[in-house]
Amino acid sequence: MSLRSSSGWPMLLALMLLFAAGIARAVDPIELEDPLLQQRYRALSHELRCMQCQNQSIADSPVGLAGDLRREVRELLVAGKSDDEIRTWMRNRYGDFILFRPVFSARTAWLWLAPGVLLVLGLGIAVRVIRQRAAVAAGGRDDDDGSPA
Amino acid sequence: MNRSLVPIAAFALLVVVLAIGILRAPQKTVIQSVLLGKPAPEFVLPELGRDSSFDSRSMRGRWFLFNVWGTWCAECRAEHEMLLEISRSGRLPLVGLNWKDEDGLATQWLQDLGNPYDHVALDREGRVAIDWGVYGAPETFLVDADGKIVYKHVGPMTPEVWQRQFLARLPPPVARPLSAPSAEPSSSPPQAPVVAPSPAPVS
Secondary structure (H helix, E strand, C coil): CCCCCCCHHHHHHHHHHHHHHHHHHHCCCCCCCCHHHHHHHHHHHHHEECCCCCCCECCCCCCHHHHHHHHHHHHHHHCCCCHHHHHHHHHHHHCHHHECCCCCCCCCHHHHHHHHHHHHHHHHHHHHHHHHHHHHHHHHHHHHHCCCC | CCCCHHHHHHHHHHHHHHHHHHHHHHHHCCCCCCCCCCECCCCEEEECCCCCEEEHHHHCCCCEEEEEECCCCHHHHHHHHHHHHHHHHCCCCEEEEEECCCHHHHHHHHHHHCCCCCEEEEECCCHHHHHCCCCCCCEEEEECCCCEEEEEEECCCCHHHHHHHHHCCCCCCCCCCCCCCCCCHHHCCCCCCCCCCCCCCCC
């Protein structure tokens, strides 16, 4: 069966969703009673790094420390702390490294600004190249026509 | 042409940037603790083999080693002999944090391998370890007489690490025996009535 056939895509999508559902439930089965807190808990635990495995969030990691950190996040949420207070709480213990989204500081400014700067630079170069080529193409056509430049 | 040099220059720049990243990578596997130079987090935890609990403030006025370990941790077994040696040297007391372990296993471990610790605090739930920013055992902290974290080593203690990173940071040995509280004059804040902790017998 080719994936390009019209019947293949829904099937593939269904399978992908099925597997994703298993992963989503496997690591962290705990749910907070308050749905709003649960939503914030989900979001926060996905943006905190598991320090032992480093390339997983604490939401995705089955190791013991990740579980302990999730417990801390839950308890801080229930205690009424704001998201920022919880992030700061984590940073005071594990440093900026625990945040997947780096804070904006003098040290990390280039991280945040570089993509925009590079994009503008790239666009500038692209515009110049396109204009030059257009000019060359136009010039070539003019030559073909035999009219003066 | 001048123009053809631009991509080459850009490529050379990229090579330099990536080379710096690769050369620095080995140091990045160890994450610097944010707690260096800051006051060590205080805690009160049950103490192994005693009815009373252990209060970290009782170490005020003395330099000490704070070693995070567990019987489930293979690297901890590897460093144990070195910890015993440090304990025998008498340079400073050792406080062990038994991290997410079972008391029975911990007792057995110390009976079998020898006990380098003056105190073993039981962090059964792993909360104190989080306060100290611990992310993998073994980790060893050097805490000064003012209760500040001077150095942290991640991974097993070795003679080289002990020599270079710990001994080098310690103040010169005092003539008085280690068990005497508040050996250093600088370390006696008026509000710290240090309860003389009886040194644990090394079994």
